[in-house]
Amino acid sequence: xxxxxxxxxxxxxxxxxxxxxxxxxxxxxxxxxxxxxxxxxxxxxxxxxxxxxxxxxxxxxxxxxxxxxxxxxxxxxxxxxxxxxxxxxxxxxxxxxxxxxxxxxxxxxxxxxxxxxxxxxxxxxxxxxxxxxxxxxxxxxxxxxxxxxxxxxxxxxxxxxxxxxxxxxxxxxxxxxxxxxxxxxxxxxxxxxxxxxxxxxxxxxxxxxxx
Numbered sequence: 001x002x003x004x005x006x007x008x009x010x011x012x013x014x015x016x017x018x019x020x021x022x023x024x025x026x027x028x029x030x031x032x033x034x035x036x037x038x039x040x041x042x043x044x045x046x047x048x049x050x051x052x053x054x055x056x057x058x059x060x061x062x063x064x065x066x067x068x069x070x071x072x073x074x075x076x077x078x079x080x081x082x083x084x085x086x087x088x089x090x091x092x093x094x095x096x097x098x099x100x101x102x103x104x105x106x107x108x109x110x111x112x113x114x115x116x117x118x119x120x121x122x123x124x125x126x127x128x129x130x131x132x133x134x135x136x137x138x139x140x141x142x143x144x145x146x147x148x149x150x151x152x153x154x155x156x157x158x159x160x161x162x163x164x165x166x167x168x169x170x171x172x173x174x175x176x177x178x179x180x181x182x183x184x185x186x187x188x189x190x191x192x193x194x195x196x197x198x199x200x201x202x203x204x205x206x207x208x209x210x211x
Contacts, residue, residue, distance in 0.1 A: 045111025134162035136173030
Protein backbone atom coordinates (compact mmCIF):
# COMPACT_ATOMS: atom_id res chain seq x y z
CA UNK A 1 0.00 0.00 0.00
CA UNK A 2 1.05 3.56 -0.69
CA UNK A 3 0.04 6.77 1.10
CA UNK A 4 0.30 10.35 -0.14
CA UNK A 5 -0.57 13.52 1.75
CA UNK A 6 -2.75 15.85 -0.29
CA UNK A 7 -2.78 18.50 2.41
CA UNK A 8 -4.74 19.32 5.57
CA UNK A 9 -6.55 16.06 6.54
CA UNK A 10 -6.61 14.58 3.05
CA UNK A 11 -4.60 11.45 2.24
CA UNK A 12 -4.64 9.24 -0.82
CA UNK A 13 -4.44 5.52 -0.01
CA UNK A 14 -3.48 3.39 -2.99
CA UNK A 15 -3.92 -0.34 -2.47
CA UNK A 16 -1.74 -3.00 -4.05
CA UNK A 17 -4.67 -4.16 -6.21
CA UNK A 18 -5.41 -0.68 -7.49
CA UNK A 19 -8.14 0.45 -5.10
CA UNK A 20 -7.86 4.14 -4.23
CA UNK A 21 -9.35 5.80 -1.14
CA UNK A 22 -9.25 9.52 -0.37
CA UNK A 23 -9.84 10.99 3.09
CA UNK A 24 -11.47 14.36 3.83
CA UNK A 25 -11.19 16.26 0.50
CA UNK A 26 -11.06 20.04 1.00
CA UNK A 27 -12.30 23.05 -0.94
CA UNK A 28 -10.40 26.03 -2.36
CA UNK A 29 -10.61 28.01 0.90
CA UNK A 30 -7.87 25.82 2.42
CA UNK A 31 -5.31 27.29 0.03
CA UNK A 32 -3.49 24.13 -1.07
CA UNK A 33 -3.98 22.63 -4.54
CA UNK A 34 -7.22 20.67 -4.54
CA UNK A 35 -6.89 16.87 -4.25
CA UNK A 36 -8.13 16.47 -7.82
CA UNK A 37 -7.75 12.72 -8.13
CA UNK A 38 -10.17 10.05 -9.32
CA UNK A 39 -10.70 7.46 -6.58
CA UNK A 40 -12.99 4.56 -5.73
CA UNK A 41 -14.08 5.73 -2.27
CA UNK A 42 -13.96 8.87 -0.15
CA UNK A 43 -14.29 9.15 3.63
CA UNK A 44 -15.83 12.30 5.12
CA UNK A 45 -15.23 12.78 8.84
CA UNK A 46 -17.66 15.70 9.18
CA UNK A 47 -19.56 18.30 7.21
CA UNK A 48 -17.17 21.23 7.04
CA UNK A 49 -15.90 22.56 3.71
CA UNK A 50 -12.28 21.76 4.48
CA UNK A 51 -13.20 18.08 4.88
CA UNK A 52 -16.27 17.29 2.72
CA UNK A 53 -15.62 18.74 -0.74
CA UNK A 54 -16.59 15.53 -2.53
CA UNK A 55 -18.39 17.46 -5.27
CA UNK A 56 -15.07 18.83 -6.53
CA UNK A 57 -13.66 15.36 -7.22
CA UNK A 58 -13.68 13.79 -10.67
CA UNK A 59 -15.62 10.59 -11.32
CA UNK A 60 -18.25 9.07 -9.04
CA UNK A 61 -16.55 7.75 -5.92
CA UNK A 62 -18.46 6.00 -3.15
CA UNK A 63 -18.93 8.47 -0.29
CA UNK A 64 -18.48 6.97 3.19
CA UNK A 65 -19.90 8.89 6.14
CA UNK A 66 -20.94 8.20 9.72
CA UNK A 67 -20.47 5.50 12.30
CA UNK A 68 -20.82 1.77 11.66
CA UNK A 69 -19.46 -0.73 9.17
CA UNK A 70 -19.23 0.26 5.52
CA UNK A 71 -18.19 -1.72 2.46
CA UNK A 72 -16.82 0.43 -0.35
CA UNK A 73 -14.96 -0.73 -3.44
CA UNK A 74 -14.52 -4.13 -1.82
CA UNK A 75 -12.83 -2.87 1.34
CA UNK A 76 -14.17 -2.57 4.88
CA UNK A 77 -14.29 0.86 6.48
CA UNK A 78 -15.49 1.26 10.07
CA UNK A 79 -16.72 4.56 11.46
CA UNK A 80 -16.47 5.43 15.16
CA UNK A 81 -18.58 8.29 16.49
CA UNK A 82 -16.65 11.07 18.26
CA UNK A 83 -16.86 14.87 18.59
CA UNK A 84 -15.23 17.87 16.93
CA UNK A 85 -14.72 19.54 20.31
CA UNK A 86 -14.32 18.79 24.00
CA UNK A 87 -17.94 19.71 24.76
CA UNK A 88 -19.65 16.69 23.17
CA UNK A 89 -20.19 18.53 19.91
CA UNK A 90 -21.77 21.64 21.40
CA UNK A 91 -19.25 23.95 19.67
CA UNK A 92 -18.42 22.24 16.37
CA UNK A 93 -20.60 19.15 16.06
CA UNK A 94 -19.79 15.51 15.48
CA UNK A 95 -16.73 13.82 14.04
CA UNK A 96 -16.22 10.33 12.67
CA UNK A 97 -13.00 8.37 13.05
CA UNK A 98 -12.51 5.87 10.23
CA UNK A 99 -10.55 2.63 10.31
CA UNK A 100 -9.81 1.61 6.73
CA UNK A 101 -8.79 -2.03 6.21
CA UNK A 102 -6.61 -2.19 3.11
CA UNK A 103 -3.92 -4.72 2.17
CA UNK A 104 -4.22 -6.35 5.62
CA UNK A 105 -3.40 -3.01 7.27
CA UNK A 106 -5.64 -0.97 9.57
CA UNK A 107 -5.32 2.71 8.74
CA UNK A 108 -6.99 4.95 11.32
CA UNK A 109 -7.94 8.50 10.28
CA UNK A 110 -8.97 10.59 13.28
CA UNK A 111 -10.66 13.35 11.28
CA UNK A 112 -11.10 16.52 13.33
CA UNK A 113 -11.04 14.77 16.67
CA UNK A 114 -11.48 17.43 19.36
CA UNK A 115 -11.13 15.51 22.62
CA UNK A 116 -9.22 12.68 24.33
CA UNK A 117 -10.43 9.22 23.41
CA UNK A 118 -12.38 7.27 26.00
CA UNK A 119 -11.39 3.67 26.78
CA UNK A 120 -14.59 2.58 25.02
CA UNK A 121 -13.62 4.46 21.86
CA UNK A 122 -10.11 3.01 21.94
CA UNK A 123 -11.62 -0.48 22.17
CA UNK A 124 -14.01 0.26 19.30
CA UNK A 125 -11.15 1.49 17.11
CA UNK A 126 -9.22 -1.71 17.79
CA UNK A 127 -5.73 -2.52 16.46
CA UNK A 128 -4.11 0.29 14.47
CA UNK A 129 -1.17 -0.13 12.11
CA UNK A 130 -1.10 3.40 10.71
CA UNK A 131 -2.47 6.44 12.55
CA UNK A 132 -3.33 9.70 10.77
CA UNK A 133 -3.75 12.28 13.53
CA UNK A 134 -4.46 16.01 13.69
CA UNK A 135 -1.82 17.92 15.66
CA UNK A 136 -2.47 21.61 15.03
CA UNK A 137 -4.89 22.37 17.85
CA UNK A 138 -7.55 25.12 17.98
CA UNK A 139 -10.15 23.13 16.01
CA UNK A 140 -8.77 19.71 16.99
CA UNK A 141 -6.59 18.03 19.55
CA UNK A 142 -3.24 19.76 19.91
CA UNK A 143 0.29 18.37 19.81
CA UNK A 144 0.34 17.00 23.37
CA UNK A 145 -3.13 15.49 23.05
CA UNK A 146 -2.10 13.91 19.76
CA UNK A 147 0.98 12.45 21.46
CA UNK A 148 -1.23 11.00 24.20
CA UNK A 149 -3.61 9.58 21.59
CA UNK A 150 -0.68 7.86 19.88
CA UNK A 151 0.17 6.26 23.21
CA UNK A 152 -3.42 5.06 23.58
CA UNK A 153 -3.71 3.51 20.11
CA UNK A 154 -0.13 2.19 19.82
CA UNK A 155 0.23 2.27 16.03
CA UNK A 156 3.33 1.09 14.18
CA UNK A 157 3.40 4.26 12.07
CA UNK A 158 2.00 7.74 12.76
CA UNK A 159 1.52 10.52 10.23
CA UNK A 160 0.62 14.01 11.50
CA UNK A 161 -2.00 16.07 9.66
CA UNK A 162 -4.19 19.15 10.05
CA UNK A 163 -1.35 21.56 10.82
CA UNK A 164 -0.11 24.77 9.26
CA UNK A 165 2.36 23.93 6.53
CA UNK A 166 2.83 27.48 5.20
CA UNK A 167 1.05 30.79 4.69
CA UNK A 168 -1.31 29.36 2.10
CA UNK A 169 -3.33 27.96 5.01
CA UNK A 170 -5.12 30.78 6.85
CA UNK A 171 -6.55 28.78 9.75
CA UNK A 172 -5.14 29.64 13.22
CA UNK A 173 -3.57 26.25 13.83
CA UNK A 174 -0.01 25.35 14.83
CA UNK A 175 2.76 23.90 12.71
CA UNK A 176 3.86 20.29 13.07
CA UNK A 177 6.98 21.23 15.06
CA UNK A 178 5.51 21.02 18.55
CA UNK A 179 4.24 17.49 17.90
CA UNK A 180 7.59 16.39 16.51
CA UNK A 181 9.36 17.59 19.69
CA UNK A 182 7.95 14.54 21.48
CA UNK A 183 10.00 12.21 19.27
CA UNK A 184 13.74 11.79 18.91
CA UNK A 185 13.52 10.33 15.42
CA UNK A 186 11.32 11.60 12.61
CA UNK A 187 11.40 10.62 8.95
CA UNK A 188 10.39 12.83 6.03
CA UNK A 189 9.19 11.13 2.89
CA UNK A 190 7.43 12.06 -0.34
CA UNK A 191 5.36 8.88 -0.40
CA UNK A 192 5.00 6.20 2.27
CA UNK A 193 5.02 2.59 1.09
CA UNK A 194 3.88 -0.01 3.60
CA UNK A 195 3.57 -3.76 3.80
CA UNK A 196 2.07 -5.75 6.65
CA UNK A 197 5.09 -8.04 6.85
CA UNK A 198 7.60 -5.20 7.12
CA UNK A 199 5.91 -2.85 9.60
CA UNK A 200 8.43 -1.32 12.02
CA UNK A 201 8.73 -2.92 15.44
CA UNK A 202 9.13 0.48 17.09
CA UNK A 203 6.97 3.53 16.45
CA UNK A 204 7.84 5.29 13.21
CA UNK A 205 6.85 8.96 12.87
CA UNK A 206 6.69 10.13 9.27
CA UNK A 207 6.05 13.62 7.91
CA UNK A 208 4.87 13.40 4.32
CA UNK A 209 5.52 16.04 1.71
CA UNK A 210 2.54 17.81 0.19
CA UNK A 211 1.73 16.16 -3.13
